[in-house]
Amino acid sequence: MLSVPSYEPSGRENLKEIQISKKHKWCNKKIQELNLPTNVLIALVKRGSENLIPDGSTTILENDIIVLYK
16 A cells, blocks of 8 residues: 655646647647646646646647646
């Protein structure tokens, strides 16, 4: 059995959703190619009815919704 402390939000969290269009500069690129600032994390990729936990090799596709955490 694992024990972890409960999550206590600090109020400074910032989530933002981005809809990826065909012309978006991230479309068809892997996350590792994006050169994101160190304080930005792609926390989730919504693809159709799926919610994906991405890693650096995840390719962002047209119509994906990207959830950024700052």
